[in-house]
Amino acid sequence: MTILIPLLGDQLYHGLASLAGVDRANAAVLMAEVMAEATYVPHHPKKIAFILSAMRHFADELRAAGWRVDYVALDDPANTQSFDGEVARAALRHGASEIRTVEAGEWRVIAMQNGWAALTGLPCTILPDTRFIDTRADFADWASQRKRLVMEDYYRLLRKRTGVLMDGDKPAGGAWNFDADNRKPPKKGLAYPPHPHFVADDITQQVLTLVAARFSGNFGDLLPFGYAVTRADALLALADFMARRLPQFGDYQDAMVTGEDHMFHSELSSLINIGLLTPMEVCVAAEAAYRAGTVPINAAEGFIRQILGWREYVRGIHWIAGPQYNDSNHLGATRDLPAFYWSGETDLNCLKQAIGSTRRNAHAHHIQRLMVLGNFAMLIGTAPAQIHEWFLAVYDDAYEWVEAPNVIGMSQFADGGLMGSKPYAGGGAYINRMSDYCKGCRYDVKQRTGPDACPFNSLYWDFLARHEEALKGNQRLWRMYDGWRRFSGEEQLRIRAQAADFMASIA
């Protein structure tokens, strides 16, 4: 009478629903390192090492807590290298009588889980993932009652429901949203605290050797590797952020600075997504810092909104949109992703910096992802499936439930506006305002046409012109279309020719 509990690489949480209430004497937890997961996209080596090391540490923690853990290593000769194969083998090995698992965050893996009962002939219970603050059902209910799924409305609902940053029924600090204070450009002389670096122990060293041997051809630097890979280290990373970076997180949330990969960001997304931290405990810690007076309200609220608001919201969108969401292509974009996304070899300095950070760290912060990498891909008309695969592969926090809505919806507008009310399209002026990248660039951000003109400028106008039919009715874009119509016919032609020449040059 053994209950088999397959536990996936991004479910490293002791309170996981599949473990709750189970008699440890009658259960076997299955954790499997499989090539199918390591290769469905060409993951950054740091991401693979992070997940495998955290899995191995978590297995040890479960054993110490009295669980029987059946851990299948990647180089085990009997490993079938797929979840299906390992669940089938383990069911036989343990004479299992039933399977309990928590729903995966990717439709592709959910399809596998749905097949485990037929595959093994055993009853298989797929439990909801209770690590989130809201439930799938409550989000679906909220969404079913509205025409537009506005993140801010949902966020306020969750603030009220959870009591986070609330004084009674009023928002703490006197307002729901302090975003207007959170758009400061970078200024000279700011001191950026170093990001914590955790020394690799024996387990991590073994994983690094394995990943170096198997995945060195993938995009990205494996070393240096300083990730938190245990719950204890994750808590240290959380405390470090609260003390050293959260106070200025709000002010410089959207800023980008050459050579400063981390700035005041938390870099907690990979730890939350894999299960080593819960989203609620992170919000509670930020609120506590505000209440203790060590963090201003614009920082605490801005940070909490990212997690209680955006993170929960994109998760809800993922579930209601369904598996076909990944094929969305509202703007009919078909261009191949430029090769320099993988090589980093480009003379557009903003892209070079964002890709460089991605290569070094398996990480780039939000505005680099949205307004540089995503924006450029959308302006040139990249096929959404290709940029989706790139984002899924290169970031340490990327799993489909969170990556797809952010990329296909927010950054590419490929879902036609389910996620956002307008495309996040921007020219060079935005990047120039929020970064120092343009100073170090061979292009002139002030020019629209000519050999030195910043490519973002002509691409931006060309994007609007190309999609005028689809977008001109959008109220939030009328000012942009008004701007486009103010150009003379000749200037419009020059701009579009400039964009066409540039796109031909990168084809």
Ligand code: FAD
């Ligand atoms: P911080 O700036 O410190 O923000 C705090 C936390 O808020 C993050 O740790 C994260 O948990 C949460 N958060 C912030 N914005 C979002 C958001 N839009 N969606 C979900 N959570 C959010 N985030 C991922 O976790 N995985 C992804 O694969 C991913 N892909 C993205 C792709 C694009 C094109 C864009 C525009 C955003 C993407 N994001 C993704 C959201 C966001 O960029 C990252 O969560 C953030 O950069 C992670 O760094 P951080 O922990 O330092 O975040």
Ligand code: DLZ
């Ligand atoms: C991303 C990843 C990788 C690279 N390797 C494994 C693995 O070997 N074993 C595992 O259980 N999970 C891995 N993962 C994470 C899974 O891909 C993730 O759990 C699913 O995509 C569901 O989100």
Ligand code: SF4
């Ligand atoms: Fe990027 Fe244009 Fe600025 Fe160069 S000038 S860094 S291409 S926005």
